[in-house]
Amino acid sequence: MRRRPAAVSLVELLVVLAVLALIAGLTFGAVRVGSAQRTARLYLRTVHAARLDAVAGRPAAVRWRPEAAAFEVRRGADPCAAAVARTLVPEAGVAVTRWLRAGVAWLPDGTGRSCDGGGVYGGRVRFEDRRTAWDVVVASTGRLRLERVP
Secondary structure, three states: OOOOOOOOOHHHHHHHHHHHHHHHHHHHHHHOOOHHHHHHHHHHHHHHHHHHHHHOOOOEEEEEEOOOOEEEEEEOOOOOOOOEEEEEOOOOOOEEEEOOOOOEEEOOOOOEEEOOOOOOOOEEEEEEOOOOEEEEEEOOOOOEEEEEOO
């Protein structure tokens, strides 16, 4: 008597595909980056690039303009008063609820100061969407880090 080779039935194949789709959906949902986090990362990269420009001899400043709802990047000998070189607008649905009071100007030695003439300082910039909030911590020494707000 001949045996038929073992085969996978259509029902078994559909069950396996459904389980894989469920696992993929759960994984994607867990690692999906929200708009507040994306905007916070972009701001962090912008501030870091401005600091690197200053260390390379091109002073730069990054400042929040609430009336324009955008960050302005300025470059020049007096970076706080220089012409706007670039703007960074938060993604739709992201609110900037906390910012450095007068922006940060990076000095050639890599440290930061306030654009209002204040001394070296640091602070937090907060980005919020409907689901999460993220802070970018700007230290006067030039260290930057991203933190999720509980």
